[in-house]
Amino acid sequence: MKKGRIILDRDYQVAKTDPRIFGSFLEHLGRAVYEGIYQPGNKFADENGFRQDTMALIRELNVPVVRYPGGNFVSNYNWEDTVGPRENRPARLDLAWRTMEPNTFGLDEFMDWCRAANTSPMMAINLGTRGAEQARDVIEYCNIEKGSKFSDLRRKYGHEKPHNIRLWCLGNEMDGPWQMGAKTAAEYGRLAEETAKIMRGVDPTIELVACGSCGVGMKTFGTWDATVLDHCYDYVDYLSMHQYFDLTQNADAKDFLANTLSMDAFISSVASICDYVKAVKHSKKTINISFDEWNVWYHSKAADAKREPWCLAPPLLEDIYTFMDALLVGGMLITLLKHADRVKIACLAQLVNVIAPIMTSDTGAWRQTIYWPYLHASLYGRGTVLQTLVDSPKYDSANYTDVPYLDSVAVMDEDRITIFALNRDLEEDMEISCDLRQFAGYHVARHIVMTHDDLEAINTEANPDNVAPADGGNAALQDGKLSAVLGKKSWNVIVLEK
Numbered sequence: 001m002k003k004g005r006i007i008l009d010r011d012y013q014v015a016k017t018d019p020r021i022f023g024s025f026l027e028h029l030g031r032a033v034y035e036g037i038y039q040p041g042n043k044f045a046d047e048n049g050f051r052q053d054t055m056a057l058i059r060e061l062n063v064p065v066v067r068y069p070g071g072n073f074v075s076n077y078n079w080e081d082t083v084g085p086r087e088n089r090p091a092r093l094d095l096a097w098r099t100m101e102p103n104t105f106g107l108d109e110f111m112d113w114c115r116a117a118n119t120s121p122m123m124a125i126n127l128g129t130r131g132a133e134q135a136r137d138v139i140e141y142c143n144i145e146k147g148s149k150f151s152d153l154r155r156k157y158g159h160e161k162p163h164n165i166r167l168w169c170l171g172n173e174m175d176g177p178w179q180m181g182a183k184t185a186a187e188y189g190r191l192a193e194e195t196a197k198i199m200r201g202v203d204p205t206i207e208l209v210a211c212g213s214c215g216v217g218m219k220t221f222g223t224w225d226a227t228v229l230d231h232c233y234d235y236v237d238y239l240s241m242h243q244y245f246d247l248t249q250n251a252d253a254k255d256f257l258a259n260t261l262s263m264d265a266f267i268s269s270v271a272s273i274c275d276y277v278k279a280v281k282h283s284k285k286t287i288n289i290s291f292d293e294w295n296v297w298y299h300s301k302a303a304d305a306k307r308e309p310w311c312l313a314p315p316l317l318e319d320i321y322t323f324m325d326a327l328l329v330g331g332m333l334i335t336l337l338k339h340a341d342r343v344k345i346a347c348l349a350q351l352v353n354v355i356a357p358i359m360t361s362d363t364g365a366w367r368q369t370i371y372w373p374y375l376h377a378s379l380y381g382r383g384t385v386l387q388t389l390v391d392s393p394k395y396d397s398a399n400y401t402d403v404p405y406l407d408s409v410a411v412m413d414e415d416r417i418t419i420f421a422l423n424r425d426l427e428e429d430m431e432i433s434c435d436l437r438q439f440a441g442y443h444v445a446r447h448i449v450m451t452h453d454d455l456e457a458i459n460t461e462a463n464p465d466n467v468a469p470a471d472g473g474n475a476a477l478q479d480g481k482l483s484a485v486l487g488k489k490s491w492n493v494i495v496l497e498k
């Protein structure tokens with residue numbers, strides 16, 4: 001059996017996690033909104049049409065923030081079409097996903113839904129086909145109490161109190177050639193700067209996210225980010241990052257599970273670019289990271305390429321996640337936590353039906369494999385992240401060298417320490433140890449393990465618990481020394497309580 005060691009020191013702290021690191025994303029895409037969270041007439045829908053079965057799972061996840069309404073969708077979005085009496089709302093062509101958008105669920109419904117789901121909004125504005133004027137109007141509609149054109153319109157439409165949306169994205173993936181109204185870095189940087197200025201004119205208390213390069217593989221990655229920040233540094237708070245992993249880009253499972261190394265390097269690079277611009281500008285302000293799209297995405301791509309255009313809520317991006325995908329998602333969560341000093345917002349893309357932890361049919365809602373590590377991180381990852389040194393045997397794969405079989409991070413809360421640990425060894429268990437003598441008075445409260453014989457195992461409506469965690473681990477704490485055996489290919493959450 002391989003051996004690994006986790007080294008912790010209570011004084012070596014990365015940062016307190018911003019709870020928004022456990023955020024998610026709902027785009028008007030496929031069956032995310034329609035049928036996912038909103039389905040009037042469904043037996044699970046309440047009087048607003050909000051699906052209560054989905055809502056219960058979202059509440060269980062304790063999702064602190066939900067990005068909306070896109071994604072690529074936002075770059076052709078007319079918010080005015082989505083408010084007011086439903087019978088007056090026009091259906092529009094969604095050019096991003098080539099579907100029909102009925103606008104029966106709009107901005108005000110989303111805000112009502114957020115309140116019911118116990119979450120908060122992260123609203124994106126359209127900087128593709130539109131610009132600063134629309135941004136000014138929508139923030140006036142949402143955040144001004146009364147007495148102006150758009151705040152009074154909101155009140156007329158039944159929302160007396162302002163929505164008070166604090167967090168806004170200045171467009172989406174504006175460097176992507178697929179984006180409607182894509183821009184050069186200089187064009188976008190200037191637009192983001194002026195739009196931010198105007199939005200802050202309406203409400204100076206908001207926080208703003210500028211679009212970083214939409215992928216580390218983009219030719220302009222790096223120069224895009226630096227140029228954009230060169231323009232808008234003083235007016236924004238976060239730079240966005242997006243990353244999806246696709247098994248077809250990896251040689252095998254070992255290589256796929258090593259992708260967290262690329263995510264880790266990507267975050268370090270973007271933080272360095274933010275700090276480079278800070279230095280050049282002699283600024284005292286630090287720009288942090290909003291990793292507002294991250295996940296595994298590949299299962300549905302071939303089917304999606306064949307869909308008919310202009311359908312209503314077609315099943316798009318419906319990845320059915322495997323146990324192997326869940327292991328990588330666990331590793332990605334560990335990576336985000338390790339960077340808690342710079343990553344302040346992160347959104348698992350997405351939340352329901354579309355590359356999502358939750359799936360629905362007309363007859364129910366169920367948890368995909370990736371639901372579980374996301375739940376564990378959200379429940380146990382709030383607190384102070386400790387610098388977690390890992391001493392582990394390593395392997396090489398097609399795209400990576402020196403990949404530690406063991407990946408881990410620890411989070412300390414008032415009366416609790418949680419160790420998240422991924423054993424990406426597909427053949428062998430690993431015996432781990434951790435000297436916890438500095439942390440007096442704890443006991444092992446739980447050792448949650450998620451594993452499965454079959455890397456390809458999935459959950460379905462008929463068999464929703466095929467891949468699910470259990471309190472089956474053998475972690476033990478004796479004389480301040482923690483020991484445990486982490487099964488081959490397993491996701492582990494060891495919870496120590498006082």
Ligand code: AHR
Binds near residue numbers: 070072073
């Ligand atoms: O999440 C799916 C899509 O991925 C989003 O619309 C877009 O921003 C990204 O390319």
